[in-house]
Amino acid sequence: MTEDFTEDFTADFTEEKARASAWFRHLRDEIVAAFEALEQSHDTGPLADAAPGRFEVSETRRNSEDGSDAGGGLMSVMRDGRVFEKVGVNVSEVYGHLGQAAQKAMAARGVPGMESDPRFWASGISLVAHMQNPHCPAVHMNTRMFWTPHAWWFGGGSDLNPCIEYPGDTAHFHAQQEAHLAPHGADLYPRLKAWADEYFYIPHRGRARGVGGIFMDDRNTGDWEADFALTQDIGRAFLPAFVPLIERRRVQDFTDADRDTQLIHRGLYAEYNLVYDRGTKFGLATGHDANAVLMSLPPLAKWV
Template sequence: MTDVAESEKTRAKDWFEGLRDRICAAFEALETAQDTGPFADLPPGRFDRRETRRVGAAADEEAGGGVMAVMRGGRVFEKVGVNVSTVFGILAPEARRSLTARKEIPGLDADPRFWASGISLVAHLRSPLTPAVHMNTRMFWTPAGWWFGGGADLNPMIEDPADTTHFHAGLRAACDAHDPAYYSRFKAWADDYFLIRHWNEPRGVGGVFYDDLCTGDWEADFAFTRDIGAAFLPAYAPLVERHMRRPWTEAQREIQLVKRGRYAEFNLVYDRGTQFGLRTGHNPEAVLMSLPPVAKWP
């Protein structure tokens, strides 16, 4: 596996930060556009940005951090977070075990240095008719090599087949531009990964998910990861626009709250990013940003 230069790490970091800025601007524009319908009397939501820091394994260890951008109580978005972090240092033994349980990483015990940068987004909407969504792309490096990962998945409270079709079409186009086998492969991976196994039910209607991607061509893998991130807004924003002014019922809100409970269960029990973030000492508020603001369990 070929190593990467510091300049390539910087390019990845800069891409994730630029993507965050475009998404935050688009979501704030949707808040302003919601001038009729439910919650239109509220001021448009805005993102609050705060720096986060990772706590290193040793007191003098450089560890990195990021910026947590969160909007709460908006007209359209009840809670949405778009976090970017770039963390590095020494992987603690527990974090090393969590990685090597998934794949062999040669030499990690002998040289446990790492570097990781990525964007993570989770949106919980006011309307139970508008689907929640998750998107994440990232780059991970150790002295043994580098990997990209991420994807996006749609989590409707009440499924609309037209929404599902539109979302998947955008992701398929991004995949097909790089490899005609990617979409079917990464869609199946998403269906398996986002299964809430103790309920034997999917978290949503899927999307694409990939992990540990290294074809040996860093530029090609980075380009694919960029295109998955760039596909997100065209795949998702029209769904918000389609539903955000529609009225809903208390019965539909009840369905939404129970679905959010399932979402929280998945993220706390199964999600790899949540586990890795907590095991490597990252800010727990940023790691747990994905949890919904209000949820119910039957």
């Protein structure tokens, strides 16, 4: 599934870039605060006696080939909390010139003119959470804007990755996505759900990595404001879709067998991100901080 790019695009979108970057930072701040609140409020159930986790924040930089300023971002990681075993919430704003491999990849996606002018700008938020309690689902979310002198587009989505699935949790997660997408057209949620089912599939395992969600890329209808509003609502859907599930499941006791199931499921997540994930490939190919790009990998995993 793809979207069409607007033809004959020449605007530099200075104001739009600033608005998008500011929104991603705002969403990051909201999520970090909500996750630290979950840690602080966890006073019943497994690990309730442990110290609440807090995010460690560090700056990241993109390494350009010529050594010039190429942007960066913030990497916020929490490890070994009461609720979160490892969670990263990253924001970035990077720019410069795409290398030949990245130019070819963009050309293959239908972006015109990259060979003659390979400048780019990109900003976004990326989140992956791996939980202490196997009853709590792992989750991924990202939204982003990408600009070249030839086109602009948005992308992103979120998907739920439980190792022990609860149908009610899956239904709640999807219902929140559908409700937040409804103002943008009745056909949009089914399309983005189908896209997520296609994208978050692990061919060599013959299965999805989780229970799905929503996903879009190359979103350019020609109406920047409308596409930005949709991207914001994808971000706004995340906390009401995810936090109630964690509040419900974090108090449940779990067994060694549950933990084993969780670690094996994490192996699927690691395989997908290292082999197929487009964002991982792009981040490494364009010189962004490798620790930030690979933040999505679980702290522990297991293969059988």
